[in-house]
Amino acid sequence: MTPTEAARDGVPDGRAGHAPGHPGREEAAVACTGLRYAFGESVAVDGLDLTVRAGEVFGLLGPNGAGKTTAIRCVTTLLPVPKGMARVFGLDVSADRMRVRRLLGYVPQQLSADSGLTGRENVSLFARVFDVPRRERRARVAQALEAVGLTDAADRLAKTYSGGMVRRLELAQALVSAPRLLILDEPTIGLDPIARTVVWEHIMAVRAATGMTVLVTTHYMDEADQYCERVALMHQGGIRALGTPRELTDDLRARRGDDSTPTLEDVFRDVAGSGLDEGGEFSDVRRTRNTASRVG
Template identity: 65%
Template sequence: MTELAVSCTDVRHAFGDTVAVDGVDLDVRAGEVFGLLGPNGAGKTTTIRMITTLLPSPPGRITVFGRDVAKGTMAVRRLIGYVPQQLSADATLTGRENVALFARLFDVPRRARASKVDEVLDAVGLLDVADRQAGTYSGGMIRRLELAQALVSAPRLLVLDEPTIGLDPIARAGVWERIQQVREETGMTVLVTTHYMAEADEFCDRIALMHKGKLTDMGTPAELRAALGPDATLDDVFRASTGGDLEGDAAKGLREVRATRRTARRLG
């Protein structure tokens, strides 16, 4: 039987009268790259925040490698590395200082801390610029720095919420190259949200599509494309899954991309 990295059973969450997640059942297999796709407002980030224990335990049940998030919050957190949607590195610290801070927060043993920080900085291609302030980094470098922060505790599950939002194609490819390299070396499971269908098609082993708080479709990219026809693309699958009901969400998504790009420019 395949080990499950994440299991969600009838998971729900509401913000006041607004239902963000409505009865989600979801399994992520250990070792796979799993994509959670959908328009802004679909409930993806809320679902991720529940999995990563950043939101209170929901109705329903979530486990991470068999540990219940409601009963073993700290044990679950030690298994997870998380890169949020918004840029979060401290521009006033060096790259090395940013990663070292996360090493302390996640209880990396003091004796091994310096070597582990260098190891993950090297893995994301930032060791040569580790002693520069993060404020001098480009947007793509910042995303790789945040990836190093998430990897320093050697997580079994890496959760990425829009990891390449606002980046140019070369920077996006660089981020994914590092993710794939670490995954191949460690067997780490990756749970990712993205609006770039080409990324999902190329890198995800399986995909779930979410709309208005519910999962609408799930399968491999090839299976989902084949279900629509021989010439279908993942963009077609996305549109079919949401019923084309994207006008308001698309506008919100554009605003968020612009905000992230402004942040990236401020960081250099």
């Protein structure tokens, strides 16, 4: 069975009313208005205005320390923000925290799978956490594992999985609740090119079959260019550029005024400047390297 077939047959579709490829037919998946978050005197997100359309694959890019993960944690209700700053499908993340959480699937940078459990047990645990009805859990767990190609390995301990399999397991954990919005924070960090491609194939197959919205952060510009319909480049807590990858590269070429053919990485460097090399703090580096070493 192909990833697309597994996704179509294996993941319940809780997104009635939306047709993939036709964003704007319903409320925006994510809407941030003047979103601000600070850790003490250090401002991580500073007046962020951002709209993610329902059904699209949206990339949030930027150097370490740009505020991407903090913004995502605000949207996922993991960090508290005042009312009116962020909404998910029209629901205020501050006033409607539990209702918002029921719409989300989230794969964080840090590993969320338990190495001492089997793949099936890991996904079953998330089914309980996300309050999947008891009578549906067994089928939904099996469906999520099938959608990411892990049926044959479902009863092996997660510690025996390769890095790419671990990331696919975490994707199954996020999909078991049939989310309308899937949020992925560096989903392919530390993986080799083949494993990265496999993870993305499963993400895109499920998205194509269900019409769910995907919001992803990544430092791999080739991933953003290939898979994201629109991208926003974030720097120093705010959005500095927004558009399709083609629009952003065309804009940079026009500003350069020459015959060069810039890439999305060139746009990234143009927006981030010195932040590309110096962004982030020690804790950012440690967290990223720990995650990469555990999935590699």
